[in-house]
Amino acid sequence: MTGSDKRRPRLDLIGWSATSPFGIGRSAFAEGLREGRATATALDHEQWQVPAGRACLVPDFEVRAVLGKKGTRMMNRVTGLAVGTVGELLADMDRSALTPETTGMVLGTTGGSVQSTLDLTRGSLSGERPFHVEPGLIPYSVMNGAAGQVAIWHELKGPNATLAAGRSAGVLALSYARRLLLTGRAGVVLCGAAEEYSTARAWLARHTADPAAGEPLLGEGCAMFALAAAPADAPPAPASLVGVKAMTCSDGNWAAVVRRCVEQVLRDADAKPTDVWAVSPSGAAGPGGDAEQAVAEELAAAGGIEVPVAPLVGEGHAASAAFQLAAVLSRAETDERATGRLSLVTTTDEAGTVAAALLRHH
Template identity: 65%
Template sequence: MNKVDSASSGLAISGWAVTSPYGIGRSVFSEGLAAGRGTERAIEQGQGPAGTACLVPDFDSRAVLGKKGTRMMNRVTGMAVSTIGDLLRELGSDRLDPDTTGLVVGTTVGSAQSTIDFTRGSLTGERPFHVEPGLIPYAVMNGAAGQCAIWHGVKGPNATLAAGRSAGLLALNYARRLLLTRRAGTVLCGAAEEYSVARAWISEHSAGTDAPGAVLGEGCAMFALTADPTDEPPLATLLAVKATTCSDGDWYTTVRRCVEQATAAAGVRPSDVWMASPSGAAGPAGHAERAALGDLFDLGDRLVCVTELIGETHAASGALQLAAVLSLAEQNPESAELPAVVTSIDESGTVVACLVRLG
C-alpha cells in the first residue's frame, strides 16, 4: 500500500452550496435528506441504457444561468457554474478578493458526452477539423473549472482533479495545500458529475467494482475554505485528509488503516466521532468500506450513506457526502464541536478519509 500523507492543521469551511437530485439549493437538499426520500425516477427513452436514474429535476443551463454564453454549455459545467454562484451569494461578494480566490473542481473525465460529441464530429464531418467550435472548451476535462473562473471572475489558482469517486475529497486536500502554502486566501472547491447517454453507456460497459445496474446520479457540491480566522465561527473545520492505495484487494484493512491515520493526525478518538459517511460504492469494496466504518465507530443510524438516496454520483459523491454531513449537523445541535468522517473508495484502488470538526 502506497500512502500519501496529507494531514491538515485545521481550515475553516465557511460556506457550502449544492445541486442534487433533490433540486437546486441547500434547503431542498436538506429537506429531502432529512426525510430519507429517494430520488430514483424513470428516464425518457433514449437518455441511456437503463430505465431509471437520479437526475437534478428540470435542470437546464440556459434557464438557470441565462442565454448569454450558455448555448453550447454542457450539463456538468452548468451545474458547477450555478452551484458556485449560489456559494458566492451565500458568502457575500465583499468577503472575497477575486485575485486571491482559487478554484478546485473534482471530476471523472469532465463531460463524457461533450468529448464523444467532439470526437464524433471530427470523424463524421467532411473534414476532421469541421467540428462545432463551441464544443471545444467543453470537450476537455478542465472545461468546467475554466468556465467557472471566467463566469465568476475568480483569478486565483485554478485546478481540475480527475480521480473518479475520490475526486471530491482529493479536491479538498488540494485546496488545503493551496491555503497552507499561501497561494490563495480562499479556495472554492468541490466536485461535479453529470448524467448523460455517454456516461450511462460507459458505466454499463465498464462496471468494474460497481455492481451491474447501479443507479446513476448527478450533482455538484462546492465549499469555501480559508486558513484565515474570521469573526464568525466556521460551519466546520477541515482537520485531516488521508489517501492510501489498496494494491492487494484487502479493502477492509486499507479503509480501516486510512481512517485510523486520519483520526490520529487530527488527535481525535474514535469514540468522539458523531457521524460517518461511506461512499456507498457497490460490490465487495463498498461492503468492506461500510464494514470498516461500522467496526471503528459505534454510530447506529449515524452511519449515513447518501448514495442510497441520490444514486451513484461518481466524482461528485465525496463532495455530496460532506454536504450531507454538514446538512444533518445543522439539524442536530448535539453535533456541535464533534468530529465526522467521510470516506471514499475508487475502483482504481484509491482510498481517502476526510475528518472534519462540525461547527
C-alpha cells in the same frame, strides 16, 4: 493547545451549496436528506437515447433555463452544474470578503464531460475534414473546461485546478484546496466536484459494471464548499477541516487499506473513534464499499451515527464524496450532538484510491 497549534491556521468551511437530485441549492439538499427522499425517476428514452431504466437526475435542470441564454448555447451539463452551484454558493456568502485575485477554484471530476469529448471526436471523424468540427464544443471537450468556465463566469482569478479522481474526487479536491491555503497561494478556495448524467456516461457504466453487482443506478450533480484559513484563536465557523488522508489499494486488500486510512486520519488529529459523531461511507458497490461500510458500522457502534447518501441520490461517481460532505454538514446544523465532535467521510474508487476527510463541528 501548544504554541505550534496556535500558529497553525485553522481551515474553516465558511459556506457550501449543492445541486443534486433533491433540487437546486443548499436548502433543497438539506430537506431531501432530512426526509430520506428517494430520487430515482424513469428515464425519457427520446431525450437520453438509453434503454428503459431509471436514474437520479437533478429535477428540471436545463443549462439555458438555469443560467440564461447568453454564453450557454454550447455549454454542456457538467459545466452548467458547476457554474450554477458556485453561483448558489457565492449568493449565500458575503462577496465583499472575497478578493478575486486570491480566490481559487478546485473542481473534482471523473474525466470532464465524456459526452462532449465523444461528440467532438464523432464530428472530427464524420465531417468532410477532421477539423470541420463545431468550434463551440472544443472548450467543453477538455477535462478542465468546467473549472475554467466557473472562473470566467464568477470572476475568480486565483489558482484554478481540475482533479480527475472518480468517486474520491470531492475529498481529494479538499486536500488540494488545503495545500493552496497552507502555502499561502490562495486566501479562499472554492472546492468540490461535479458529475453529469449523459448518454455516453450511461453507456460506459452499463458496459463496465461488475456483472455480480449489476448496472448501477446513476446519479448526478455538484456540491461546492468555500474553504478559508483563519487564525487558530479566531471565532470558528460552523465546521473546519481537521485532516485529509489518501492511500492506494494495490493488492486488493480493501479492508486493510480502508482501516489504515481511517486510523491514520484520526491519529493525525489526535482523535479517538468515540470522538466521531457521524460517518458517511460512499455506498460504492464492491469490496471497497463493503470495507467502508464495515468501518462505518464500527464507528456507529462506538457512539456515532451513519449518514448514507448514495441510496437516496444514486451513484454520483465524482460527485459522490462531495455529496457525503454536504450531508454531514447538513445533518450537523440540526443535531446538537455534533457540537465539538468530528464527522468522517470515507470513499473508495475502482482505480485503487482510498481517501478520508475529517471535519470538526463547532
